[in-house]
Amino acid sequence: xxxxxxxxxxxxxxxxxxxxxxxxxxxxxxxxxxxxxxxxxxxxxxxxxxxxxxxxxxxxxxxxxxxx
Numbered sequence: 001x002x003x004x005x006x007x008x009x010x011x012x013x014x015x016x017x018x019x020x021x022x023x024x025x026x027x028x029x030x031x032x033x034x035x036x037x038x039x040x041x042x043x044x045x046x047x048x049x050x051x052x053x054x055x056x057x058x059x060x061x062x063x064x065x066x067x068x
Contacts, residue, residue, distance in 0.1 A: 004050065008032055011043040020044075026055060033058040 006029040009017040020036070023029035026046065033044040037058045046056040 004048070006055070007047040007049055008036075009045050009047060010036070010040075011045065017045065022049070030056050030058075 003024065006023045006026055008020045008023060008029055010020055011017050021032070023032060023046075029046040033046060033056060036044050037060050041060050043057065043059045045054050047054055
């Protein structure tokens with residue numbers, strides 16, 4: 001079975017997202033988008049590479065919203 005991976009992306013607008021990096025576990029990915037919002041304004045998403053579902057969203061300095 002393929003290891004689970006999570007993509008970290010930044011929404012560019014309603015149609016596009018820019019891939020930034022991958023993480024090997026959900027906790028790391030959520031921590032990373034929290035870090036990114038503290039230094040870079042915008043909306044950041046954690047996307048499951050296998051299912052393509054959005055699992056977490058962070059906007060600017062807001063708290064993470066889980067979509068599990």
